[in-house]
Amino acid sequence: xxxxxxxxxxxxxxxxxxxxxxxxxxxxxxxxxxxxxxxxxxxxxxxxxxxxxxxxxxxxxxxxxxxxxxxxxxxxxxxxxxxxxxxxxxxxxxxxxxxxxxxxxxxxxxxxxxxxxxxxxxxxxxxxxxxxxxxxxxxxxxxxxxxxxxxxxxxxxxxxxxxxxxxxxxxxxxxxxxxxxxxxxxxxxxxxxxxxxxxxxxxxxxxxxxxxxxxxxxxxxxxxxxxxxxxxxxxxxxxxxxxxxxxxxxxxxxxxxxxxxxxxxxxxxxxxxxxxxxxxxxxxxxxxxxxxxxxxxxxxxxxxxxxxxxxxxxxxxxxxxxxxxxxxxxxxxxxxxxxxxxxxxxxxxxxxxxxxxxxxxxxxxxxxxxxxxxxxxxxxxxxxxxxxxxxxxxxxxxxxxxxxxxxxxxxxxxxxxxxxxxxxxxxxxxxxxxxxxxxxxxxxxxxxxxxxxxxxxxxxxxxxxxxxxxxxxxxxxxxxxxxxxxxxxxxxxxxxxxxxxxxxxxxxxxxxxxxxxxxxxxxxxxxxxxxxxxxxxxxxxxxxxxxxxxxxxxxxxxxxxxxxxxxxxxxxxxxxxxxxxxxxxxxxxxxxxxxxxxxxxxxxxxxxxxxxxxxxxxxxxxxxxxxxxxxxxxxxxxxxxxxxxxxxxxxxxx
Amino acid sequence: xxxxxxxxxxxxxxxxxxxxxxxxxxxxxxxxxxxxxxxxxxxxxxxxxxxxxxxxxxxxxxxxxxxxxxxxxxxxxxxxxxxxxxxxxxxxxxxxxxxxxxxxxxxxxxxxxxxxxxxxxxxxxxxxxxxxxxxxxxxxxxxxxxxxxxxxxxxxxxxxxxxxxxxxxxxxxxxxxxxxxxxxxxxxxxxxxxxxxxxxxxxxxxxxxxxxxxxxxxxxxxxxxxxxxxxxxxxxxxx
Numbered sequence: 001x002x003x004x005x006x007x008x009x010x011x012x013x014x015x016x017x018x019x020x021x022x023x024x025x026x027x028x029x030x031x032x033x034x035x036x037x038x039x040x041x042x043x044x045x046x047x048x049x050x051x052x053x054x055x056x057x058x059x060x061x062x063x064x065x066x067x068x069x070x071x072x073x074x075x076x077x078x079x080x081x082x083x084x085x086x087x088x089x090x091x092x093x094x095x096x097x098x099x100x101x102x103x104x105x106x107x108x109x110x111x112x113x114x115x116x117x118x119x120x121x122x123x124x125x126x127x128x129x130x131x132x133x134x135x136x137x138x139x140x141x142x143x144x145x146x147x148x149x150x151x152x153x154x155x156x157x158x159x160x161x162x163x164x165x166x167x168x169x170x171x172x173x174x175x176x177x178x179x180x181x182x183x184x185x186x187x188x189x190x191x192x193x194x195x196x197x198x199x200x201x202x203x204x205x206x207x208x209x210x211x212x213x214x215x216x217x218x219x220x221x222x223x224x225x226x227x228x229x230x231x232x233x234x235x236x237x238x239x240x241x242x243x244x245x246x247x248x249x250x251x252x253x254x255x256x257x258x259x260x261x262x263x264x265x266x267x268x269x270x271x272x273x274x275x276x277x278x279x280x281x282x283x284x285x286x287x288x289x290x291x292x293x294x295x296x297x298x299x300x301x302x303x304x305x306x307x308x309x310x311x312x313x314x315x316x317x318x319x320x321x322x323x324x325x326x327x328x329x330x331x332x333x334x335x336x337x338x339x340x341x342x343x344x345x346x347x348x349x350x351x352x353x354x355x356x357x358x359x360x361x362x363x364x365x366x367x368x369x370x371x372x373x374x375x376x377x378x379x380x381x382x383x384x385x386x387x388x389x390x391x392x393x394x395x396x397x398x399x400x401x402x403x404x405x406x407x408x409x410x411x412x413x414x415x416x417x418x419x420x421x422x423x424x425x426x427x428x429x430x431x432x433x434x435x436x437x438x439x440x441x442x443x444x445x446x447x448x449x450x451x452x453x454x455x456x457x458x459x460x461x462x463x464x465x466x467x468x469x470x471x472x473x474x475x476x477x478x479x480x481x482x483x484x485x486x487x488x489x490x491x492x493x494x495x496x497x498x499x500x501x502x503x504x505x506x507x508x509x510x511x512x513x514x515x516x517x518x519x520x521x522x523x524x525x526x527x528x529x530x531x532x533x534x535x536x537x538x539x540x541x542x543x544x545x546x547x548x549x550x551x552x553x554x555x556x557x558x559x560x561x562x563x564x565x566x567x568x569x570x571x572x573x574x575x576x577x578x579x580x581x582x583x584x585x586x587x588x589x590x591x592x593x594x595x596x597x598x599x600x601x602x603x604x605x606x607x608x609x610x611x612x613x614x615x616x617x618x619x620x621x622x623x624x625x626x627x628x629x630x631x632x633x634x635x636x637x638x639x640x641x642x643x644x645x646x647x648x649x650x651x652x653x654x
Numbered sequence: 655x656x657x658x659x660x661x662x663x664x665x666x667x668x669x670x671x672x673x674x675x676x677x678x679x680x681x682x683x684x685x686x687x688x689x690x691x692x693x694x695x696x697x698x699x700x701x702x703x704x705x706x707x708x709x710x711x712x713x714x715x716x717x718x719x720x721x722x723x724x725x726x727x728x729x730x731x732x733x734x735x736x737x738x739x740x741x742x743x744x745x746x747x748x749x750x751x752x753x754x755x756x757x758x759x760x761x762x763x764x765x766x767x768x769x770x771x772x773x774x775x776x777x778x779x780x781x782x783x784x785x786x787x788x789x790x791x792x793x794x795x796x797x798x799x800x801x802x803x804x805x806x807x808x809x810x811x812x813x814x815x816x817x818x819x820x821x822x823x824x825x826x827x828x829x830x831x832x833x834x835x836x837x838x839x840x841x842x843x844x845x846x847x848x849x850x851x852x853x854x855x856x857x858x859x860x861x862x863x864x865x866x867x868x869x870x871x872x873x874x875x876x877x878x879x880x881x882x883x884x885x886x887x888x889x890x891x892x893x
Contacts, residue, residue, distance in 0.1 A: 003756065003758075004756065004757040004758075004762075004763040004766050004767060004852070004855070005754045005755060005756040005757070005855075006754060006755040006756075006837065006850070006855055006856065006859050007742075007751035007753075007754050008688075008751065008752065008753040008754060008755070008866070008867060008870055009662070009751065009752040009753055009867070009870055009871060009874065010749045010750065010751050010752070011661050011662050011663055011741070011749070011750050011751075011752060012748055012749055012750075013661070013663065013744040013748050013749070013750050
């Protein structure tokens with residue numbers, strides 16, 4: 001279904017059929033616009049140089065051909081003729097030059113070649129044949145092969161062709177197609193083509209001017225020389241273009257003035273006057289621009305204006321579109337070349353020979369060094385600021401918790417460590433751990449303040465990290481949802497290392513040994529049995545195992561072996577001590593019990609003497625049995641109950 | 655030399671590039687003018703229940719390999735009535751339209767236009783009657799009517815229903831909720847034609863009596879005036 005809509009306010013944009021008439025003009029306009037404005041100076045310059053290079057190549061080929069044919073004197077006139085022909089007919093020089101070259105080779109005469117080319121242009125314009133095909137046919141016909149002409153379908157009958165009379169054929173063709181190319185050139189389409197040709201010529205000429213300018217500016221003798229200098233120049237060009245922005249700014253007024261002059265010239269379309277105005281404007285520029293004007297731009301526009309006003313307009317338009325860019329870039333190029341020339345007068349030498357490579361490298365290195373030093377300074381400042389910020393943040397967290405002084409911290413820590421050793425419950429351990437952690441945080445804060453005062457970034461970062469770590473531990477300790485006592489790492493961290501080292505263990509062993517020794521000595525002068533060395537024991541406990549002092553020449557294996565042996569020996573001593581302690585304890589018990597028994601016996605005897613006389617005697621103990629008959633009574637009762645069926649259990653018992 | 659702009663289409667393009675605030679202002683003003691018509695048109699869309707019930711019932715199966723006759727949904731039809739302020743491409747005759755009011759849903763478009771070409775629905779195929787004789791022209795004779803197939807091709811433009819009065823009944827149902835109204839202003843020369851006739855947006859446009867159109871023109875002139883105040887030259891107004 002078609003769109004259901006109400007269309008409001010319409011505008012006639014024109015039918016497609018109407019547009020067809022203006023298509024060519026529009027295309028030309030867009031092409032010119034694109035060439036002059038849209039693509040920008042750089043692209044236009046590139047196209048111009050390419051066009052110049054292509055044209056130069058073709059013309060050089062033609063020139064060489066003419067030279068080989070002995071017609072080099074005609075070179076200039078031929079070039080002028082081809083230029084005019086292209087502008088007058090709209091034909092491309094890229095078509096005309098090879099055509100003329102073919103005819104020149106065939107006829108070996110520029111006049112004949114010119115006549116045949118004109119004829120070929122007429123025939124091509126008056127028929128459907130391309131210029132190439134007509135040129136080819138005419139060339140062959142000139143050599144006697146007229147078959148090609150017959151295939152052109154230009155009205156040559158077989159009889160005429162059979163005669164092979166070229167003069168007759170040419171006369172016929174001239175008569176038939178006379179003025180065709182001129183007529184065709186006046187058509188709208190061909191006029192557009194002619195303008196296009198002029199624009200392309202302008203491009204070529206501009207390219208030529210650009211190359212010539214560079215050649216002159218660099219004092220180059222040839223393109224090859226220019227190429228070498230451009231390569232050398234490349235190392236310096238970056239700096240030159242960097243100055244471009246500054247140059248434009250400084251010369252803004254002058255450039256605007258030139259722009260105004262050029263704009264006025266083209267609005268008025270007064271070419272001759274425009275050229276003078278242009279030249280006047282150019283004089284306001286630097287010496288470099290004068291070179292450019294004298295060598296390329298002004299001369300070219302003047303030439304084009306004389307040859308063809310329309311072509312002159314187009315050519316000038318092309319130049320104007322690029323004049324800004326040329327002004328800026330060539331000035332900079334010129335200045336840079338002058339500068340380089342003044343500094344080292346080394347143009348033409350390679351960078352290593354001239355020393356520019358080394359100088360440039362040194363400059364770059366120095367520049368890099370300066371940059372690096374400044375960057376490092378900035379980086380350090382940033383790092384310091386960052387570290388101080390972080391530290392202040394951490395201090396902010398920690399400062400609120402404490403108000404005690406640094407000097408009390410160590411003592412407090414030691415006291416807490418001792419208290420930790422005495423703690424018997426988890427709650428006590430937890431409380432002590434919290435206190436210890438707070439003390440450590442206070443220590444961290446003091447250390448951080450010192451670090452900030454010293455402005456040592458690494459120290460600040462380290463102190464900050466430690467403070468944050470301890471704050472995190474404190475936070476963990478204060479959390480009620482975590483099994484604090486299970487956090488062995490925290491407890492290990494706050495337990496003083498001195499309590500668990502080898503020296504303390506050795507000291508403990510020594511004390512045990514001394515205790516054992518005291519116990520052993522307790523038997524001396526008493527009735528206690530002294531501890532004796534058990535049978536089979538191969539050592540005395542006074543001979544404590546010691547690790548011999550190392551000389552530094554022992555191997556690792558030997559040290560490990562000795563260490564293992566000492567450990568084994570210590571273990572054996574511990575076992576031996578356990579055994580001896582057990583025996584001593586047993587002996588002590590037995591000794592005390594014996595003494596008690598003897599004392600009790602003596603005391604009993606003494607008591608019996610007081611009670612029973614001096615004879616004493618053991619007290620007599622008589623047991624009177626008052627339970628006779630009770631067993632029988634119970635037995636009888638049970639038997640009777642069983643007999644009469646009485647239950648002996650409680651009702652409801654299971 | 656100031657930049658010259660010819661025609662409203664170019665004016666809007668240039669405004670988009672160089673004065674987007676003007677374009678936005680123009681679109682807002684045109685939108686305000688057209689919203690009144692759109693709102694009124696939405697009010698002319700009937701409820702589902704007001705029309706033949708089968709038209710708004712969902713399809714029994716979506717497995718058909720052809721496009722079924724579009725269903726009507728009142729909400730969708732209302733929602734898809736709107737306006738556009740971007741100029742259209744030029745049509746074959748070379749005309750571009752600067753603003754439009756559209757009825758974009760299929761059901762809504764059918765409601766809008768049904769009956770404006772054939773007031774009693776699409777015609778039936780030529781009916782071919784065959785009379786079967788029972789023996790003489792007696793009372794036992796009977797007649798069968800059937801419709802000729804035309805080269806077995808799809809009968810576009812004709813009533814394809816088994817009910818020969820389907821189209822008429824359908825249009826009568828639509829007419830019961832709203833009559834077709836020609837939006838062309840009275841008094842203009844020439845044949846008013848049926849293309850500007852409808853039940854929703856055309857009716858609303860007709861009842862607006864050109865106020866929205868005048869507001870759009872005013873917005874264009876204002877845009878051109880403001881554009882010139884920015885240093886450009888605006889030539890030629892839309893017709």
